Amino acid sequence: MGKNLVQKILEAHLVQGELVAGKEIAIRIDQTLTQDATGTMAYLQFEAMGVPQVKTELSVSYVDHNTLQSGFENADDHRFLQTVASKHGIHFSRPGNGICHQVHLERFAKPGKTLLGSDSHTPTAGGMGSIAMGAGGLDIAVAMAGGAFYLNSPKVVKVELQGKLQPWVAAKDIILEVLRRMTVKGGVGKIIEYTGEGVASLTVPERATITNMGAELGATTSIFPSDENTRIYLEAQGRGGDYTALAADADATYDEEIIIDLNTLAPNIAQPHSPDNVVPVPELNGQKIPVNQVAVGSCTNSSYTDLMRLAAVLKGKTVHPNVSLVVSPGSKQVFEMIARNGALADILASGARILESACGPCIGMGQAPSSGAVSVRSFNRNFEGRSGTADAKVYLASVETCAAAAVTGFITDPRELGDLPTIAMPDKYLIDDRLVLSPSEEPDTVEVVRGPNIKPLPVNTELADALNAPVSLKVGDNITTDHIMPAGAKVLPLRSNIPAISEHVYVRVDPQFPSRAKELGKSIIIGGHNYGQGSSREHAALAPMYLGVKAVIVKSYARIHRANLINFGLLPLTFVNEADYESIEQSDEIAIDNLRGQIEAGNELTVKNVTKGTEFKVTHDLTGRQIDIILAGGLLNYTKSQAV
Numbered sequence: 056m057g058k059n060l061v062q063k064i065l066e067a068h069l070v071q072g073e074l075v076a077g078k079e080i081a082i083r084i085d086q087t088l089t090q091d092a093t094g095t096m097a098y099l100q101f102e103a104m105g106v107p108q109v110k111t112e113l114s115v116s117y118v119d120h121n122t123l124q125s126g127f128e129n130a131d132d133h134r135f136l137q138t139v140a141s142k143h144g145i146h147f148s149r150p151g152n153g154i155c156h157q158v159h160l161e162r163f164a165k166p167g168k169t170l171l172g173s174d175s176h177t178p179t180a181g182g183m184g185s186i187a188m189g190a191g192g193l194d195i196a197v198a199m200a201g202g203a204f205y206l207n208s209p210k211v212v213k214v215e216l217q218g219k220l221q222p223w224v225a226a227k228d229i230i231l232e233v234l235r236r237m238t239v240k241g242g243v244g245k246i247i248e249y250t251g252e253g254v255a256s257l258t259v260p261e262r263a264t265i266t267n268m269g270a271e272l273g274a275t276t277s278i279f280p281s282d283e284n285t286r287i288y289l290e291a292q293g294r295g296g297d298y299t300a301l302a303a304d305a306d307a308t309y310d311e312e313i314i315i316d317l318n319t320l321a322p323n324i325a326q327p328h329s330p331d332n333v334v335p336v337p338e339l340n341g342q343k344i345p346v347n348q349v350a351v352g353s354c355t356n357s358s359y360t361d362l363m364r365l366a367a368v369l370k371g372k373t374v375h376p377n378v379s380l381v382v383s384p385g386s387k388q389v390f391e392m393i394a395r396n397g398a399l400a401d402i403l404a405s406g407a408r409i410l411e412s413a414c415g416p417c418i419g420m421g422q423a424p425s426s427g428a429v430s431v432r433s434f435n436r437n438f439e440g441r442s443g444t445a446d447a448k449v450y451l452a453s454v455e456t457c458a459a460a461a462v463t464g465f466i467t468d469p470r471e472l473g474d475l476p477t478i479a480m481p482d483k484y485l486i487d488d489r490l491v492l493s494p495s496e497e498p499d500t501v502e503v504v505r506g507p508n509i510k511p512l513p514v515n516t517e518l519a520d521a522l523n524a525p526v527s528l529k530v531g532d533n534i535t536t537d538h539i540m541p542a543g544a545k546v547l548p549l550r551s552n553i554p555a556i557s558e559h560v561y562v563r564v565d566p567q568f569p570s571r572a573k574e575l576g577k578s579i580i581i582g583g584h585n586y587g588q589g590s591s592r593e594h595a596a597l598a599p600m601y602l603g604v605k606a607v608i609v610k611s612y613a614r615i616h617r618a619n620l621i622n623f624g625l626l627p628l629t630f631v632n633e634a635d636y637e638s639i640e641q642s643d644e645i646a647i648d649n650l651r652g653q654i655e656a657g658n659e660l661t662v663k664n665v666t667k668g669t670e671f672k673v674t675h676d677l678t679g680r681q682i683d684i685i686l687a688g689g690l691l692n693y694t695k696s697q698a699v
């Protein structure tokens with residue numbers, strides 16, 4: 056029987072298990088990437104493992120999130136990251152070089168390789184034909200130390216692209232369409248594989264826009280075949296030697312199938328406050344929705360052609376007086392190319408505000424919109440409050456739709472702008488890797504520099520025999536890690552200081568949460584479906600652990616967050632009967648007797664609601680290995696116990 060591309064690459068990397076959907080497998084990781092906001096923890100964890108040099112083919116440490124230096128913290132972290140990378144065989148991409156996913160695609164990603172990154176948008180490299188996945192920092196540390204990555208063997212969804220995109224309709228509109236159909240939880244446990252005649256008309260950066268935002272489906276990752284366009288892109292990046300052709304067999308089978316007709320696809324837009332709240336732009340066109348801010352950039356949409364298209368629309372025009380247009384090029388390569396060819400001058404002349412090549416406004420690092428503002432962004436997430444302004448209304452769209460809003464001041468169908476400027480991918484990109492530092496050839500002489508903001512990693516204790524704890528918080532469906540552990544300019548500098556950052560856990564949902572959790576000593580959180588969607592930040596598990604949260608009971612989980620809970624020894628439980636969610640209230644006393652015994656005995660546990668005098672069932676859905684990790688109080692304790 057023919058194989059799909061996902062099966063081929065996973066099989067070539069399989070070190071344990073069988074490719075049966077839902078069953079745990081372990082795979083070899085060829086490449087890792089980290090970014091600064093999750094990287095400090097990942098490298099502290101790597102150091103704790105005592106492995107002198109990374110064992111991967113390539114590991115790169117990027118600085119792109121915490122680049123706003125309003126105090127010493129971020130700059131100190133950068134120094135730590137630079138020195139720790141140099142010592143342990145890791146390449147270091149200096150601040151200013153660009154967003155990890157964009158730079159990795161340009162300079163390092165290879166077809167057929169596995170890439171694990173401490174950032175949920177690592178699937179960007181799926182546009183190059185890599186199996187690229189996001190994970191918590193601890194999983195990256197293990198992979199750098201040569202350990203396998205464990206995951207549930209995914210279902211594979213075929214998305215067949217038929218026809219060709221029409222003028223002003225972009226790759227972004229394709230992924231918005233997939234989100235509209237599958238929703239933010241539709242991809243959990245699945246890998247999305249793109250096929251069909253429409254693939255050939257998409258360049259690698261366009262494919263990367265699609266695989267990048269596939270993270271918002273909750274999917275394990277997304278992937279495109281490696282074909283002639285991949286070869287052309289790699290040649291243009293001076294990396295022709297990295298090319299290999301890869302595709303599914305003609306008779307490959309899939310678990311699910313979706314067909315998208317590109318000929319009839321219209322520009323799409325995701326409305327506040329979820330990436331799947333998608334409508335075609337023409338539906339909003341007549342409403343004349345005034346726009347206050349337009350932001351172009353992020354790892355989703357800031358390639359060379361993206362910014363060239365923006366420049367072409369803006370050329371000779373002025374940004375609407377009510378709009379603040381901010382632009383952050385995805386990488387130094389893109390930034391320098393548009394600076395040298397004059398496109399940057401057209402963007403500047405129109406009145407745009409230019410930021411450095413970094414995540415910036417996407418993670419609330421500056422450029423928070425005004426109160427109640429409408430912000431149209433070429434980014435991938437529009438979760439409430441993520442922009443830094445609690446009541447801002449953030450829409451997500453293509454660069455073309457962003458450009459149309461910037462010049463008209465309203466949400467506008469870009470097809471109204473007239474003729475589409477033709478922008479081709481360059482034959483040769485500007486190649487200058489001087490901002491990527493190679494690791495030291497004399498690692499023993501490198502001293503790792505630690506600023507005062509870097510605090511030791513808190514470690515959990517073994518799981519207790521019984522759990523008796525009140526509910527410290529009850530939340531609903533689709534809770535994001537931005538709800539649990541907010542980011543933004545004020546909180547992000549505390550990423551390497553768990554005691555300090557834990558003061559911000561859940562504050563946007565309930566400002567009293569951190570003090571209440573601490574006062575209770577130990578507690579349980581109750582949640583709905585798709586709990587922990589969004590980012591890979593392990594702080595969303597680590598900081599609640601620090602505040603005494605022992606277990607989470609929800610209707611369903613997002614993949615990365617559930618894995619992070621297990622890694623830090625927090626019990627991830629799921630209601631057997633979803634109706635039991637209704638009967639629990641905040642402050643109810645919950646008890647699980649013979650906890651260790653029950654976990655080892657089977658998948659189902661009996662939980663008592665002592666306050667209500669009722670009982671209900673939950674499952675843990677842990678594999679044998681995960682049970683051992685939970686009993687040990689997390690992956691670090693487990694790894695230590697294995698080593699003895």
Ligand code: MIC
Pocket residue numbers: 092093120173174175176189418542589590591592
């Ligand atoms: C995000 O887009 O939410 C982030 C910030 O890049 C996160 C990582 C983090 O929180 O540091 C992600 O996507 O994993």
Ligand code: SF4
Pocket residue numbers: 120154174176353354355413414417418435
């Ligand atoms: Fe950075 Fe935004 Fe991409 Fe996250 S989604 S890596 S914050 S640009």
